[in-house]
Amino acid sequence: MNVNVEIMGLSLTVASDRGDEWVKALARQVNDRIREIQTRTRTVNSVSVAILAALNLADELESLRREHRELTDQIEALNGRLSAAMED
Numbered sequence: 130m131n132v133n134v135e136i137m138g139l140s141l142t143v144a145s146d147r148g149d150e151w152v153k154a155l156a157r158q159v160n161d162r163i164r165e166i167q168t169r170t171r172t173v174n175s176v177s178v179a180i181l182a183a184l185n186l187a188d189e190l191e192s193l194r195r196e197h198r199e200l201t202d203q204i205e206a207l208n209g210r211l212s213a214a215m216e217d
Contacts, residue, residue: 136160137175162186 132143134156145152162182172178 137163137179159186 130145132145132149132152134141134143134153136156136159143152159182162185163178166181166185167178170181
């Protein structure tokens with residue numbers, strides 16, 4: 130399915146299996162982050178703003194991935210302790 134969105138004033142067609150609303154929500158999130166960075170840094174160069182937004186979102190994603198890994202490890206450890214306790 131192709132979805133039309135606008136990011137930084139550019140009309141884009143995005144192919145996605147996730148659906149119209151999903152892609153539009155992502156585009157809103159990207160636009161919001163770009164506006165936030167433009168306001169905070171007062172950067173007007175659109176390429177610089179887009180790169181800073183991408184780095185910002187990538188940092189957030191990596192932090193969430195690490196947190197997910199840590200929580201998964203904690204759950205596995207607790208499951209191991211629970212299994213050991215149940216065997217006793």
